[in-house]
Amino acid sequence: MTPNYTLSGRYRIVRSLGEGGMANVYLAHDLILDRDVAVKLLRLDLRDDPKTIKRFQREALATTELVHPHIVSLYDVGEENGMQYLVMEYVKGMDLKNYIKENFPLPLQQVIDIMEQILSAVATAHAHNIIHRDLKPQNILIDEQGNAKITDFGIAVALSEHTMTQTNTILGSVHYLSPEQARGSMATKQSDIYSLGIILYEMLTGSVPFKGETAVSIALKHFQNDIPSVRDFDSKIPQALENVVLQATAKDPRDRYPTVEDMANDLLTTLSATRVGENRFEPADLGNDETKIMPSAQIAAAIDAHRQTEATQAIPKPEADASTSDEAPAANSEPLPKRSWSKRHPFRRKLIIIFSIGLLLIAALGVGLELSRPKQTSVPRVSGLTQSAATKLLAKHNLSVGTVKRVKSNAVAKNHVIKSVPGSHRSVQERSRINLTISSGAKKISFGNYVNETYTQVRRDLVAEGFTVKEHYSTSSLASGQIISQDVVASSAVMPSKTTVTFTVSAGSRYVGLKDLTGESKSDILDYAKANQLNIIFKRGYSDEQKRNYSYSQSPEGGADVRAGSTITVNMSKGSQSTSNTATKSFYVKTTVPYQTLASSTTQSNDVKVYIQDDTHTLDSVYRDLTITRENRLSIPFQLTGKQVGQYRIVCNGVVVDENLKVTSRDASN
Known part of the structure; x- marks a missing residue:
């Protein structure tokens, strides 16, 4: 599938996101709803395989039934020229496997938060009687805000269907496969819980518990070897948290958590002070009743032995036959009178009666307490x-x-x-x-000094606190991705939800072969610019060749070699001018920019950025950047056609000080 190919006249392919054993996944843009989506397309070599097609359709059915904030949403299902595809929610980020690699070690509270999200999603699937059967970090996506979303229900099967794994066929990844699945038994909800325990183990230690040269050797370890202790890896991990791993990965499914909700409830309290000093989890001794696969000869021998045991125990009670008894009494002898046991042992009889009454009273008291106990x-x-x-x-x-x-x-x-x-x-x-x-509302906090720090990490932290973060790239001797400067003064008191900070980020000194951006949407251009550390200025104009909201020209042109950090001007189409018979009005709007004195700063100047949107400018790009040392009066030019509405925003030291999102010619200053 090549870029710019439009699937079913609606989903325009942007680029490949990855390839799997069953399907390839692409980033696409929904031209109708104007949003990015992920398109999962069945591989060419599998389109004639009925089993693969059934599995692909099963994924669509399973995902359609599940609506949960931590399960990737299914938007559409379709077929074009024999190509079956799913259109799903696009999660911008990475899978949990790569997230662990890049961020390990993870804070324990973050591990618990991510697992809680995963468990709540799996609980929803189990509530619909759907077992995932292939839970692994590669099937869990982490977006830029740190939220987890489960995907790939391709081998999920409803409990009402036959779920017995065929001999010599193991579905799912062997590193996360439950012992019963490895043995070829039926997958159950406890099988998913086992996989969740392995995922938790990997989040705590950075690796899977069992490794081997072959899949068979790893599968053998799952039902023969004990799970290694996470506390041996890191003694700071609480015993209560290790116990969650141990119970979830117990060899016998009966020793595991009965439900995913039980695992979640246990996990949430593992860092509580009340669970300090908790004993290590040990599975209950359920006896030697584990189901084993034995040769037919052993089974036959076991049946014969069982039959002999039954014959030995079935001893008939002899009948009282005087003619055959060796000790029969003489014909003329009289039988001796017998006394009842109760008369011979009156004291023991009283003790038994008293003891029985006591047991009845205790039982009645227990039942009463149980019935009166609050639910x-x-x-x-x-x-x-x-x-x-x-x-x-x-x-x-x-x-x-x-x-x-x-x-x-x-x-x-x-x-x-x-x-x-x-x-x-x-x-x-x-x-x-x-x-x-x-x-009770937000509070002002002291803004930090992030110069020389890594931009991606700083951005993640600030967005989590509520800041709006933007970047501007510049050629620098600093390593690529390091922050050169910031427009919010360090140590200044700001309100996160009302503060926009722009960082100047080093693009290094490398060159980029500039792509031809004509015919692209704004979101695609911004994604390309961010990936290649380029700055974009958008301008708007009429074009008879390009449809509205798509680019029709750029400067420099595509194919040129530009240094990373350079600024590219892209002209976006407003549509054909021939379709517009309305007049264009040009006018100025005047406003005052207040000067802010920052007691915590030695700098006496304010950094001011002006953003405008009209026929030729967009609010995404800085229209004017200036430094002031006192209150300033600005005249902002606008060019609006017909009933178009303009906008402007003025940001001083990272804080919005003036904004008008409904500018018309009536706002013009005389």
């Missing part, structure tokens, strides 16, 4: 909800709101729940009171 319920997840919505949700679980505490938060919107105590998924008695912590 248990699980605390629902209320974080992110308003207090009113949280109260209603708690009431559905027979719970009520206790104390309400208000604190500042840059991560949670004002008047929304930050957390609950006890936390979500904890088991409590019905009619319990749940304490809530509510956000």
Whole structure:
């Protein structure tokens, strides 16, 4: 599939994202909904294989049934010229395998947060009686905000279907395969739990527990060898957290967590102080009743032995026949009178009666206590909800709101729940009171000095705090990707949700062979520029050859060699001018830029950036960059056609100080 090929007249292929054993995945742009999507296309050599086609269709069916924030969404299913394809949510980021490699070691709380997201997604699949059967880090995507999303339900099978793995055929990746699947047994929900335990092990240690030269040798280790201790790798890992790994990866499925929800509930409390000093998990001794595969001769011998045992135990009771008894009494002898046991042992009889009555009283007391004990319920997840919505949700679980505490938060919107105590998924008695912590709004924080640091890591951290982060590349002697400067003064007090910071990032000193960008959408051009560390200035104009919102020319032209960090001007089409009979108006809007005195800064100047959008400019590019030492009066030029509406935004030291998103000619200054 080549770039720019349009599938079904709607999905324009941008580039390849990866190749798999069953399908190839491409980044595409949905021309109707104007969004990026992932297109999964069945491989050419497998289009005539009915088993592969069935598996491909099964993935579509399984994914359609599952709607969850941590499961990749399915948008569309189609076929073109014999090519079967799925259109899915595009997750911009990387898979968990690469995320572990790039970020290891992961903080324990982050490990728990990611696992909680994965477990909640798998719980939804299990609630629909769908077993994934191929859970592994390569099938878990991590987006740029650190959220996990499970994909690839290609070998997921509903429990109502036959799930027995064929002899000598093992589906799934052997490093994460449960012992029962490796032996050829039926895959169950506990099989997914085993794979989740291996994933948790890898997140804690950076590697899989079992390695080998062949798949068979690894599979043997799964049902013969004990899981290595994660605490041997890192003694700082709590025993409670290791216990989650051990219970999830128990050899016998009966020793594992009954459900994914049970695993999640246990995982959430592993860092709690109440679980310090917890004993190491040991599987229960269920006896030697494990199902084993034995030769037919052994089975026959076992049956014969069992039959002989039954014959030995079946001893008939002899009948009282006086004619055959060696000790029969004489005919004239009289039988001796017999006394009942109760008369011969009156004291023992009383003891038994008293003991029986005591047992009955104890049993009755136990039943009474059990019936009077309050029922248990699980605390629902209320974080992110308003207090009113949280109260209603708690009431559905027979719970009520206790104390309400208000604190500042840059991560949670004002008047929304930050957390609950006890936390979500904890088991409590019905009619319990749940304490809530509510956000009272954002608070100003001191902005750091990020010069010489790595831009990608800084951007990830600041976005997580609520900042809007932009970059501008420049040729520099610094290593590629290092921050050269920032437009927000270090140590200044700023509000994250209202602050936009632009970093000047080193592009090194390399050259880039410039691509021909004509015919591209704005999002595709920005992706290309970011990948090649180029700066883009967008301008708008009429074009009879190119449709609206696609580029029709650029400077420098495609094919030129430019230095990384250079600025490329791209002209975006407003459509054909012949279709527009309305007049174009040019005017100025005047505004005042206030001067800000920063007590924590030795710099007396303010860095000001002006952004405008009209017929020839876009709000994504800086229109004017200036430095002021006092209050300034600016005249901003606009050119608008017909009923077009303009916009402008003025950012001072990274903070928006003036903005108008509905500029018309009526705003013109005299």
